[in-house]
Amino acid sequence: MRYGLLFLLCTAISGVANAEPLLLKNQDNSLSLSIYNKNLALVKDIRPAALQTGNNEVIFDGVASQIQAETAIIYGDDIEVKEQNYSYNLMSYYNFIKQSIGKKVQTVRINPTTGENIYENATIIGEADGRPILQFTYGIDSDFPGRVVFNNIPAGMSNQPTLAAKLNAKQGGEKNLYLAYLTGGLSWKTDYVANVRAKDKLDLTGWVTINNESGIDYKQAKIQLIAGDVHIVRPMLARSFGVAKGVMAMNSFNVDQAVNIEPESINSYELYTLPNMTTIKDKQTKQIALLEKHNVTYEKEFNLQLPFYFGNDDNEFKKYHPSITYVIENTAASNLGISLPAGTVRFYENDKSGNLQFIGSDNINHTAKEDTLRLNLGDAFNISVSGKIKKAQEKEIERKPNHLCHNVKLLKTYDVEVTVNNAENEKNTVIVSQHFPDNHKIISENIKSEEKTATVRQWKVPVERESKKSLNFTVEIKSQERICD
Numbered sequence: 001m002r003y004g005l006l007f008l009l010c011t012a013i014s015g016v017a018n019a020e021p022l023l024l025k026n027q028d029n030s031l032s033l034s035i036y037n038k039n040l041a042l043v044k045d046i047r048p049a050a051l052q053t054g055n056n057e058v059i060f061d062g063v064a065s066q067i068q069a070e071t072a073i074i075y076g077d078d079i080e081v082k083e084q085n086y087s088y089n090l091m092s093y094y095n096f097i098k099q100s101i102g103k104k105v106q107t108v109r110i111n112p113t114t115g116e117n118i119y120e121n122a123t124i125i126g127e128a129d130g131r132p133i134l135q136f137t138y139g140i141d142s143d144f145p146g147r148v149v150f151n152n153i154p155a156g157m158s159n160q161p162t163l164a165a166k167l168n169a170k171q172g173g174e175k176n177l178y179l180a181y182l183t184g185g186l187s188w189k190t191d192y193v194a195n196v197r198a199k200d201k202l203d204l205t206g207w208v209t210i211n212n213e214s215g216i217d218y219k220q221a222k223i224q225l226i227a228g229d230v231h232i233v234r235p236m237l238a239r240s241f242g243v244a245k246g247v248m249a250m251n252s253f254n255v256d257q258a259v260n261i262e263p264e265s266i267n268s269y270e271l272y273t274l275p276n277m278t279t280i281k282d283k284q285t286k287q288i289a290l291l292e293k294h295n296v297t298y299e300k301e302f303n304l305q306l307p308f309y310f311g312n313d314d315n316e317f318k319k320y321h322p323s324i325t326y327v328i329e330n331t332a333a334s335n336l337g338i339s340l341p342a343g344t345v346r347f348y349e350n351d352k353s354g355n356l357q358f359i360g361s362d363n364i365n366h367t368a369k370e371d372t373l374r375l376n377l378g379d380a381f382n383i384s385v386s387g388k389i390k391k392a393q394e395k396e397i398e399r400k401p402n403h404l405c406h407n408v409k410l411l412k413t414y415d416v417e418v419t420v421n422n423a424e425n426e427k428n429t430v431i432v433s434q435h436f437p438d439n440h441k442i443i444s445e446n447i448k449s450e451e452k453t454a455t456v457r458q459w460k461v462p463v464e465r466e467s468k469k470s471l472n473f474t475v476e477i478k479s480q481e482r483i484c485d
Helices: 093-099 235-240
Strands: 022-024 032-035 041-051 054-061 073-075 079-087 104-110 117-128 131-136 139-141 147-149 162-169 173-183 186-196 201-212 218-227 264-266 269-273 278-280 284-297 299-305 316-320 323-329 343-350 356-364 372-379 383-402 405-422 428-435 440-445 449-451 456-463 467-483
Touching: 022 041, 032 186, 041 054, 054 173, 073 079, 073 162, 093 117, 104 131, 162 173, 201 218, 201 343, 278 284, 284 323, 343 372, 383 428, 405 428, 405 456, 456 467
Parallel strands: 022 054, 032 218, 186 343, 299 428
Antiparallel strands: 032 041, 041 173, 054 162, 073 173, 079 162, 104 117, 104 147, 117 131, 131 139, 186 201, 201 284, 218 269, 218 278, 264 269, 299 323, 316 383, 323 372, 343 356, 356 372, 383 405, 405 467, 428 456, 440 467, 449 456
């Protein structure tokens, strides 16, 4: 049997004798893949089979070599599956030798004088280090210098992994058999390009990169991408199984056909269905356009966390550079408004000569519509912030005895000056923030602060081009100490 798997003898389900196993090969446009972020995919396949009433043996040729065999599902109308067997016994020189032990083969070696082929018959009686041990009429040769020619393909060997099944059909005829299984070796990720066009506008394109290391080609398959960290995958089998209707040919690099794919929600995950069929070969990395958005609105922020620790000796810092943050609202009003899979966003901008320059990158998590993207592209070289505590005072406001010591409440007052130096050729606003202890109060400030949390204050400091701007504030902090004389 050329492609078949060896089955254990079992009792017939009906009185009809078993026929030769049916070899079911891949069909174009019958495959569907649901690919997850972390080296996992759900393969869904349909293969027609001419079944007889009663017992049948079928072989699904060409399943993934990284199949999780325990997840395989085979079903069809009026079909009852009795047994499944997975074989990864692929054609190779070593496998041919190993499975041909005890069998006759033909050998070929070259006559060193005439250069002609010399043909002989031999029996493989063993193997050592992947080489055959041959029994000739004249003796045993364990280091044969020629080639071995096999008479046939050993039973159960295939050029691709196979999944075989014993099943019972209530009624014979042409039927579709459905196969679904989970496999490793398939993964996808998203890469974005943000091309800054103006002070508040950029173009955003997204590409899906699919990597196939699963061991087989997927020809003209429908591709669905699942965004999210899947913990339990098995429920997805019943919900996701299905085959696309209305098949279309696809150029996987055609941006116009594949961009701006609207996701759908499934079990709290985002599912992206690529609009056209595509072929993903084994050991291949393929890129497919996911989205293309123009004139997306953004804001550029310069942020710095002030490093003061009130009560310590660290009361001055010099020339700290704020981080550059691009803020994008994922809304229709910002010309975006689409769920974005996790990935890397790389930013580019033209210099004054019109040459494109890379200006930084950052990663994003899965981002739903109406969420905010905050991307950090590094530090601003031409903007610096310096600061110092100009004056610190302390006074006692209460003292209570505590055994041989006292519990003392103190009121500490700090006068702070922060200077922002903007060496760029345009006006910028630098956002500085400071973390305070719980019991604090701002009693004066020359720029109004915002309360971000109960312990964090934030100031927006506008600075004209090539100039400096100072922020001054005074803060009172209550504390309690135990003092022993």
